Amino acid sequence: MILVTGASGTNGRALTEELKKRRVPFRAMVHNASKRSVLPQGVDTVEADFTKPDTLARPLDGVDHAFLVSPSSERSAELEKNFIAAAKSAGVTHIVKLSVIGADLHSTCRIQRLHRDVEIELQNSGMGWTNLRANLFMQTTLMYKRTIISQSAIFAPAGSSRISIVDVRDIAAIAAAALTETGHEGKNHVITGPKSLAYAELAAQLSQPLGKEVRYVDIPYSAAREAMLQMGLSQWQVEGIIELNEMYKRGGAAQVTDTVRSVAKKEPISFAHFAQDFASAFSGAAAATGR
Numbered sequence: 001m002i003l004v005t006g007a008s009g010t011n012g013r014a015l016t017e018e019l020k021k022r023r024v025p026f027r028a029m030v031h032n033a034s035k036r037s038v039l040p041q042g043v044d045t046v047e048a049d050f051t052k053p054d055t056l057a058r059p060l061d062g063v064d065h066a067f068l069v070s071p072s073s074e075r076s077a078e079l080e081k082n083f084i085a086a087a088k089s090a091g092v093t094h095i096v097k098l099s100v101i102g103a104d105l106h107s108t109c110r111i112q113r114l115h116r117d118v119e120i121e122l123q124n125s126g127m128g129w130t131n132l133r134a135n136l137f138m139q140t141t142l143m144y145k146r147t148i149i150s151q152s153a154i155f156a157p158a159g160s161s162r163i164s165i166v167d168v169r170d171i172a173a174i175a176a177a178a179l180t181e182t183g184h185e186g187k188n189h190v191i192t193g194p195k196s197l198a199y200a201e202l203a204a205q206l207s208q209p210l211g212k213e214v215r216y217v218d219i220p221y222s223a224a225r226e227a228m229l230q231m232g233l234s235q236w237q238v239e240g241i242i243e244l245n246e247m248y249k250r251g252g253a254a255q256v257t258d259t260v261r262s263v264a265k266k267e268p269i270s271f272a273h274f275a276q277d278f279a280s281a282f283s284g285a286a287a288a289t290g291r
Contacts, residue, residue, distance in 0.1 A: 068097045135164050156218070190257045
């Protein structure tokens with residue numbers, strides 16, 4: 001049995017859809033029962049909380065493979081380590097962890113440091129492991145919907161940095177392969193999109209499906225901080241995103257890999273295709289179902 005943690009989140013939801021499409025038995029874990037409604041119909045769903053390790057026994061019962069993901073926060077490493085300990089006690093044999101490109105204990109970026117910290121904990125656990133070191137998600141660009149609708153613009157502090165942005169549906173396809181096939185244990189899969197793009201190119205590729213010109217406007221970190229705080233992000237999350245943008249400007253996210261092709265045995269989704277699939281979501285209509 002496979003357990004998908006964070007099943008109601010962006011990556012977890014994509015993985016539940018992928019596993020259901022493959023007709024693979026799995027259980028979906030959510031931290032709040034109200035989140036069940038966002039999952040595909042008929043999915044075996046259980047409620048549990050990383051902050052309460054005693055709640056993890058039920059979802060882990062009978063599980064041998066698990067997908068580990070948690071929201072990015074100051075407590076992420078602690079919470080994922082809670083799950084690793086509970087999984088080991090439950091007899092899980094293999095964990096596929098969603099990590100980040102460039103995970104490194106010595107990074108200047110806290111998000112890269114915390115993911116490497118958890119990777120090391122997992123590698124020392126005695127269980128089989130696979131790390132999915134994914135680049136920036138295409139789906140994160142949906143956060144610009146409001147300014148795209150009101151000002152036909154994306155505002156971000158990314159400068160001219162290039163990022164091999166990746167669709168979470170491709171990450172889900174790789175996660176499904178790692179959870180259901182042999183040969184993935186002990187590997188770090190670095191997952192990127194098919195091309196490294198600057199934000200100005202992302203904006204241009206949104207223009208055609210939206211039927212209007214979308215501009216990219218580079219903004220200072222001070223303005224970005226204020227906007228993110230107004231969106232409800234914590235100070236820790238805001239500074240983590242600023243540090244990621246600094247890493248982008250140093251070229252740390254420009255690498256392009258063939259992992260989607262070699263592991264998922266499919267062509268990676270381009271940003272142009274993503275923009276077409278999610279055009280209604282960007283324009284404020286009902287969310288697109290995707291490919």
